[in-house]
Amino acid sequence: KDLERFVEEYLSKPFARDYGSPEDYRKRKVALISGITGQDGSYLTELLIEKGYEVHGIIRRSSSFNTGRLHHLYADQHEPTGPGKFILHYGDLSDSTNLVYILSSVQPSEVYNLGAQSHVKVSFEMAEYTADVDGLGTLRLLDAIRTCGLEKHVRFYQASTSELYGKVVETPQSETTPFYPRSPYGVAKLYAYWITVNYREAYGMYACNGILFNHESPRRGRTFVTRKISRAAADISLGKQGCLYLGNLDAQRDWGHGGDKTTSEGMWRMLQQPTAEDFVLATGETHPVREFVEKAFRAVGMDIRWQGSGVDEVGIDSKSGRTLIRVDPKYFRPAEVDLLLGNPAKAERLLGWKRKVDFESLVKEMVKADLVAAQNPIDDQN
């Protein structure tokens, strides 16, 4: 009855789409993704299209091309062969009116809020902007859902992060571990986490936090440490780069695979539960940055030997004696997250979710992809 009344009212709104019947409306599989051009957005789009969703994405206006990760999925809507299932809308998490307009016209059944200024180091330089987009942007999206009267008809996923744990209070970190963020990014995401919980409790929204530990892939942004290392290993082995400069080599991360479908499948499963809850997705393994370096260079046949300490530490190729890794303090953070190690037991139990760990294969896959890209710059979209 409620649904019928809702649909009747809804269809009288200016931007409403015609779903034919309340039943069609209830069964619609329409996803809206903020951050669709990012690493996770592109993999999630692939997964949802495979699952039969009509996928809409919010894309920022940029003077340079920012859809490289989506090229293989996109077909011109004007072409008769276009899939018609993947539609981009210009928008920004800082623009409330725009978000209301998009929500109102798309009427999604699921919203995935992946959009963010996601670089931790950059957040120290752009703290206010990061708070605005990552913190208030989440509030704007939740409020846009309410403004459109969709709060009982949309399932909302918030891209929360292991950066919420920050300073080590306990390991492994789980849904019950207290938060202690260590960066403007972490603090902004803390607001986003709690406003998601608050809207769930206050308005009965199906809204949940996926607390995801680091996940990497060949589509990882080039300034995150794993991709920076995999690209450098490829370029150095091909003689295209001399030396790799890094910051803190001792930081430890629970690095999973972001592109083998397990991560996006986990996000999707969180929205298919009978009630909304928050979940950690992690591998349960942790590795230091220096181990990532060693494995990446081994993948191109180089054996790294470490010498010195602190800012004077260097990584030397044991065969040639060449210095390939140096420390540059400009990559240190004003406050660091030393150790992340997640406990995914709840997701394993309730979502039947398991991330494939195999750290070594992940490193190898990233280096291999960067070797191919380095030799085919024209295809080097990611």
Ligand code: NDP
């Ligand atoms: P990326 O940095 O690859 O992608 C971020 C996306 O957000 C891009 O599409 C970017 O657009 C978009 N974006 C940035 N600013 C805005 C804005 N003002 N309005 C709208 N969109 C914006 O991140 P990931 O794909 O790696 O991560 C996805 C989400 O998950 C992020 O929220 C991140 O904080 C979070 N997260 C990521 C983890 C990881 O290990 N990858 C772990 C835990 C959480 P553009 O392409 O134009 O820059």
Ligand code: GDR
């Ligand atoms: P992180 O990822 O901060 O964990 O955030 P990043 O790859 O940037 O750093 C991981 C660790 O490596 C150390 N590090 C360096 N980092 C970068 N970027 N560049 C370097 O040269 C370098 N040298 C050492 C860092 O100090 C850090 O300890 C990522 C993002 O995707 C977030 O959006 C997400 O929320 C978290 O993962 C979970």
